[in-house]
Amino acid sequence: MSVFGGMSKGxxxxxxxxxxxxxxxxxxxxxxxxxxxxxxxxGSPLIDxxxxx
Numbered sequence: 019m020s021v022f023g024g025m026s027k028g029x030x031x032x033x034x035x036x037x038x039x040x041x042x043x044x045x046x047x048x049x050x051x052x053x054x055x056x057x058x059x060x061g062s063p064l065i066d067x068x069x070x071x
Contacts, residue, residue: 044050 041052045052
């Protein structure tokens with residue numbers, strides 16, 4: 019069973035690398051935003067869109 023576990027772990031790592039590489043390529047080529055926190059280009063702080071005004 020440990021042989022299958024090692025093969026499974028290797029396959030997961032290959033998939034992880036392939037997906038991350040594809041996402042990074044999409045970001046560069048297509049200008050996609052993949053999420054996460056980002057500051058505006060002018061350096062101003064983020065505005066919390068969910069905060070009550």
